[in-house]
Amino acid sequence: MNTEAMSLQDFRALLQKLSAGAPGQDMTDEERVRRAKKGFMQKLNGHRAVDLDSCLQCGMCAEACHFYEATQNEKYAPVYKFRPLRRFYRREMSPLRWFYRPFTRDITVADLKEWQHLIYDACTGCGRCDMICPMGIKISASIRVMRHGLAAAGYVPDEMRVIRNEQRDQNKLFGVGVEQLKALVDKLGAQGVNIPLDREQADVLLFTTAVEVLLFPDTFAATARILNKAGADWTIRSDAFEAANVGIITGDDPTMKLAIRRIVDKAKACSVKTVLIPESGHAYQTIRWEGATEMGGPLPFETLSMPEFIAGEIQAGRLNLNAQSNGASVTYHDPCRLSRKGGVMQQPRDVLAALGLDVRETPANRRENYCCGGGCGEYVLENAADLRQKAFEIKRREFEDTGADAVVTSCANCRINLMIGAENSDWQTPVTSLVETVAASLAD
Amino acid sequence: MTLLDFASGPGLQWALWIFMFGVVWRLVGALFLLSRKDLTKPREHNSVAAGLGAVISRSAPAHAFEKRILFQHVTGYVWHFALFISVLFFAPHILFFESVLGFSWPHLPNTIILVTAIVATAVLIALLIRRATHPVQRFISNADDYISIFVVLIPLVTGILAFTHFGGRYETLLGIHVLSVDVMLIWFPFGKLMHAIMTMPARYQAGTAFGRRGVKA
Numbered sequence: 146m147n148t149e150a151m152s153l154q155d156f157r158a159l160l161q162k163l164s165a166g167a168p169g170q171d172m173t174d175e176e177r178v179r180r181a182k183k184g185f186m187q188k189l190n191g192h193r194a195v196d197l198d199s200c201l202q203c204g205m206c207a208e209a210c211h212f213y214e215a216t217q218n219e220k221y222a223p224v225y226k227f228r229p230l231r232r233f234y235r236r237e238m239s240p241l242r243w244f245y246r247p248f249t250r251d252i253t254v255a256d257l258k259e260w261q262h263l264i265y266d267a268c269t270g271c272g273r274c275d276m277i278c279p280m281g282i283k284i285s286a287s288i289r290v291m292r293h294g295l296a297a298a299g300y301v302p303d304e305m306r307v308i309r310n311e312q313r314d315q316n317k318l319f320g321v322g323v324e325q326l327k328a329l330v331d332k333l334g335a336q337g338v339n340i341p342l343d344r345e346q347a348d349v350l351l352f353t354t355a356v357e358v359l360l361f362p363d364t365f366a367a368t369a370r371i372l373n374k375a376g377a378d379w380t381i382r383s384d385a386f387e388a389a390n391v392g393i394i395t396g397d398d399p400t401m402k403l404a405i406r407r408i409v410d411k412a413k414a415c416s417v418k419t420v421l422i423p424e425s426g427h428a429y430q431t432i433r434w435e436g437a438t439e440m441g442g443p444l445p446f447e448t449l450s451m452p453e454f455i456a457g458e459i460q461a462g463r464l465n466l467n468a469q470s471n472g473a474s475v476t477y478h479d480p481c482r483l484s485r486k487g488g489v490m491q492q493p494r495d496v497l498a499a500l501g502l503d504v505r506e507t508p509a510n511r512r513e514n515y516c517c518g519g520g521c522g523e524y525v526l527e528n529a530a531d532l533r534q535k536a537f538e539i540k541r542r543e544f545e546d547t548g549a550d551a552v553v554t555s556c557a558n559c560r561i562n563l564m565i566g567a568e569n570s571d572w573q574t575p576v577t578s579l580v581e582t583v584a585a586s587l588a589d
Numbered sequence: 590m591t592l593l594d595f596a597s598g599p600g601l602q603w604a605l606w607i608f609m610f611g612v613v614w615r616l617v618g619a620l621f622l623l624s625r626k627d628l629t630k631p632r633e634h635n636s637v638a639a640g641l642g643a644v645i646s647r648s649a650p651a652h653a654f655e656k657r658i659l660f661q662h663v664t665g666y667v668w669h670f671a672l673f674i675s676v677l678f679f680a681p682h683i684l685f686f687e688s689v690l691g692f693s694w695p696h697l698p699n700t701i702i703l704v705t706a707i708v709a710t711a712v713l714i715a716l717l718i719r720r721a722t723h724p725v726q727r728f729i730s731n732a733d734d735y736i737s738i739f740v741v742l743i744p745l746v747t748g749i750l751a752f753t754h755f756g757g758r759y760e761t762l763l764g765i766h767v768l769s770v771d772v773m774l775i776w777f778p779f780g781k782l783m784h785a786i787m788t789m790p791a792r793y794q795a796g797t798a799f800g801r802r803g804v805k806a
Contacts, residue, residue: 190624198783199784199790202726275795280787282791283795437629488803512805513653
């Protein structure tokens with residue numbers, strides 16, 4: 146396809162300008178602390194209480210964190226990242242709070258400032274630490290509570306605040322709205338890719354992301370071609386196409402719920418059987434694993450990620466592929482929100498195997514995979530660029546260990562971060578999308 | 590009333606009451622904080638099996654992490670194993686348990702108990718040194734981490750001293766030993782020794798949460 150995607154350099158320049166548009170925030174220190182505590186209290190439930198009461202402070206979680214491994218900075222130990230939450234729990238909510246209170250320091254605005262860096266710049270919420278904890282503590286869930294409190298206190302980093310506000314107030318991201326999607330659909334239509342835009346009813350409702358429209362239109366085109374080839378009865382709606390959710394990324398619940406509601410309402414209006422999430426790990430996590438709970442009841446449709454959909458279509462015999470026989474090898478990067486947080490680990494491997502590719506595993510893979518280094522929206526943060534690059538070097542070593550010709554993944558966020566890391570370190574191995582890899586092998 | 594009389598009489602009684610009440614209070618208080626019901630449709634899984642599976646699987650690190658936490662993993666096992674042997678299979682301890690529980694079990698020879706107690710003490714001291722020197726552990730540690738080590742270490746050391754009659758009159762050493770056990774029992778629900786109780790629910794809830802998503806915890 147020739148869809149004139151924005152170049153990676155231009156996209157990086159766009160990210161660098163983001164913070165300039167951040168509005169000011171007027172809040173007293175007392176108000177910030179009060180709001181942070183309220184945010185913690187709203188999210189601190191029985192599961193988190195058991196977690197916080199179980200921590201041995203063994204520090205093993207540091208050994209699972211890519212940021213600690215890359216820097217050896219003890220501040221990046223995951224157990225330290227949720228320390229203010231633990232202090233809050235002990236002082237305000239624990240059954241033994243009367244005992245802990247005199248020995249437990251209260252949260253201050255200086256803490257919130259310090260933890261803004263630890264929670265947004267130095268944590269991608271990938272949950273690898275969840276897999277190592279001998280107590281089974283879901284550390285990333287407590288990090289999410291931290292983000293919730295920090296967001297309530299006005300500590301969402303500027304870049305994230307700008308895109309959060311854009312999604313909340315304009316239903317756009319990175320300036321991509323209805324016009325940009327329609328322009329892309331028209332362009333692809335002229336190239337022979339049929340995209341049934343704005344149908345009132347369909348079996349499958351596809352979503353995309355602003356990043357896909359801007360940077361990876363070939364992935365969008367590939368998705369359409371796969372759907373058409375499989376004979377799916379599908380549509381995409383110009384008035385609700387965005388799958389990304391900056392609310393969940395920032396810890397801003399109202400925005401998260403708003404973005405979920407836009408998707409759920411449209412899916413209900415179109416009476417669809419399936420909501421198809423594009424290559425975006427957090428978008429899948431949000432709708433598939435949070436949507437029903439946030440909306441207060443079961444959703445009347447199934448939610449599928451692209452690897453699940455494609456694997457299902459191949460298995461059902463609706464999608465025929467030309468298996469390659471040139472011995473090409475690939476390694477699959479598991480996006481954390483699809484793999485250990487989503488349960489989608491075998492499907493992408495089945496798809497790549499069906500393509501006849503030599504699939505080589507990185508030393509740490511599937512639920513133990515290393516994060517790309519820029520997940521959960523971290524890739525938009527300028528302050529975190531050095532940290533990300535250091536974490537990327539871990540990924541690079543893992544990839545090189547496989548000797549594979551290319552890296553395939555199924556999350557645009559991971560792909561961007563890996564591409565930026567590769568560009569920075571002049572690493573030549575291509576990083577591509579699962580969907581595009583499949584579309585390139587569609588049989589006639 | 591001698592020290593031993595106090596430690597093994599009212600001291601122990603109070604310590605046991607505080608221990609039992611504190612453990613139940615802290616456990617129930619945490620478990621009863623409301624959690625929103627997860628309304629998402631789970632992948633096919635057996636919730637109980639997933640929960641119990643995690644209780645077992647978290648006893649060993651996942652493959653990717655084995656080498657990075659080898660020291661803590663091995664010392665953790667040696668420490669707990671040696672401690673349990675020393676506490677549960679020493680003849681005088683069994684006599685005490687019998688007086689409380691009403692039944693007993695076979696004991697191990699004293700020489701074996703002495704070895705396991707020395708091993709447990711040595712490993713605990715090694716873990717204490719690591720906590721004070723390892724960059725991450727030193728940085729994250731608080732008073733609870735050190736208190737919890739000392740309140741377990743002292744009964745071990747005084748137990749060995751009493752057993753070997755080293756350093757004082759037997760009754761005095763035994764009195765200090767039992768008193769240190771009282772202190773440990775009192776501290777138990779307030780500090781991180783509580784992990785002995787929390788391990789099961791924490792691992793279980795992780796297992797069910799991951800299981801819903803089709804992921805082995």
